[in-house]
Amino acid sequence: MDSSTGLTIHVVVQDAGAVVMKLSGNLDAESSPGSLPRILDALDQSQTGAIMDFAGVKFISSAGLGVLVETQRRAQAAAKQLALVHLPPQLYKIFKVSRLDQVFRLCQDENDAIQALRPPPQS
Amino acid sequence: MEGICHKRMVIASDLEAARQVENTILDEVERYGYSDASAFSIRLAIEEGLNNAIKHGNGYDPNKTVQVAFAVTPQQVVISITDEGPGFDPARVPDPTCDENLEKPCGRGIMLMRAYMDEIHYNPCGNQVRMVKKNS
Numbered sequence: 690m691d692s693s694t695g696l697t698i699h700v701v702v703q704d705a706g707a708v709v710m711k712l713s714g715n716l717d718a719e720s721s722p723g724s725l726p727r728i729l730d731a732l733d734q735s736q737t738g739a740i741m742d743f744a745g746v747k748f749i750s751s752a753g754l755g756v757l758v759e760t761q762r763r764a765q766a767a768a769k770q771l772a773l774v775h776l777p778p779q780l781y782k783i784f785k786v787s788r789l790d791q792v793f794r795l796c797q798d799e800n801d802a803i804q805a806l807r808p809p810p811q812s
Numbered sequence: 813m814e815g816i817c818h819k820r821m822v823i824a825s826d827l828e829a830a831r832q833v834e835n836t837i838l839d840e841v842e843r844y845g846y847s848d849a850s851a852f853s854i855r856l857a858i859e860e861g862l863n864n865a866i867k868h869g870n871g872y873d874p875n876k877t878v879q880v881a882f883a884v885t886p887q888q889v890v891i892s893i894t895d896e897g898p899g900f901d902p903a904r905v906p907d908p909t910c911d912e913n914l915e916k917p918c919g920r921g922i923m924l925m926r927a928y929m930d931e932i933h934y935n936p937c938g939n940q941v942r943m944v945k946k947n948s
Contacts, residue, residue: 718863719827748852750859751924755917762915779852786927787920788909 696720697745698727706736707806709799713745716753725756729763738770740802749780754787761792770794772802817843817884822877825870825895830862833880837891840884846947853928854889854945860921861893861941869895869939888930892942899938 699711710731716724732739741757757773764771772794776784784790796802817840823829837858841851862878870876876896883890906913908920925932931944 717859719831748855750856750863751918751920752863754920758915758917762917779849783856783924786924788914792914 696724698724698731700731700734702734705803705806707738707740707803708732708735709740709742711742711745715748716746716756717748717750718752721750721752721756724753725759728756728760732760732764732767732769732771735769738764738772738806740772740774740796740799740806742774742799743777743780744775746777746780749783754783754789757793758789770806772796772805774799774802818882820879820881822879825866825872825874825876825878827863827866830859830866830878833862834858837882837884837889840882841889844884844886844947846889850945850947854891857925857929857932857943857945858891860925861891861943864921864941865893865895865897868900869897871897887947889945889947890942891944892940894940897939899935901938902934 696712696714696716699713701709701711703709708731710728714720728741741760761771774796775798776795781795784793784795794802794805796805819836821833821836823833834855838851838855841854846854862880865878866872870878873896879894881892902922905922906919908914908916908923913919925941925943929943930946931942933942934940
C-alpha cells in the first residue's frame with residue numbers, strides 16, 4: 690500500500706460569489722502545512738463562502754482536521770459560510786468521533802451545500 | 813516464525829521517514845487481508861503516534877530518533893513507538909471532544925488513536941505508546 694502524501698486542490702469560482710474547492714489525496718501531517726495557505730487563499734477569493742468537496746480525499750488525520758478548524762475560524766471571522774460535501778464514510782466517521790460534525794456544515798451533495806452558503810434570513 | 817511479520821525500525825525525526833514506516837506496516841496489513849476499515853484505523857494510529865513522537869517527543873530534533881517495533885499476524889497488529897523526549901502524562905491531555913475544546917486546531921491525535929485502535933497503552937514516563945488492532 691502506498692500512503693504517499695499530498696493534497697490536490699482544484700478551485701472553481703461560482704457566479705454566486707462562492708468558491709468550490711475540489712480536494713483529492715491526503716490531508717495529513719505532511720500535506721497540511723502546505724495545504725492551509727492554499728485553502729485560505731481560495732476562501733479569501735470568495736464573497737459568500739466556500740464549499741469543500743471531499744469526494745477525492747482518501748485520508749485525513751488530526752493535522753488535517755486542524756487545517757479545517759482554522760479554515761472555519763477564518764470563514765467565521767470574515768462572516769463567510771463554509772460547507773463540506775461528499776465526505777466518504779471513513780472520513781465522516783472521523784468527524785463524528787471528533788464531534789466536529791457539531792462545528793462544520795456537513796452536506797450530502799452540492800445542492801445542500803449551496804443552500805448552506807446562503808446567509809440566514811434577516812429578521 | 814511463519815505467519816508473523818515482526819520488525820524493528822529506527823528512523824530520523826522527520827515526517828518523510830515516518831511515511832516510509834507507515835507504508836512498510838500497511839504493506840503487511842494488506843498482505844494479511846485486513847479490511848479497508850482496519851487498514852484505515854491502523855494508518856491513522858501510526859500517523860498520530862509517529863507525529864506525536866517526532867513533533868512533541870523529539871521536537872523535530874535531527875539528533876534524536878524514533879524507534880518503531882511492530883508485529884503483524886493474521887489475528888492482530890501490535891505497534892510500539894518510542895521517542896527520546898521526556899514523556900508526558902496522557903491523562904492530563906485535555907479532551908478535544910469537550911465543547912470548550914471543539915474549535916481548537918490541535919489536540920485530537922491521542923483521542924483518535926484511542927477511538928480507532930482496540931488497545932493503547934503508554935509506558936510510565938509517557939515516551940512510548942503501544943497500540944493493538946485486532947483483525948475483525
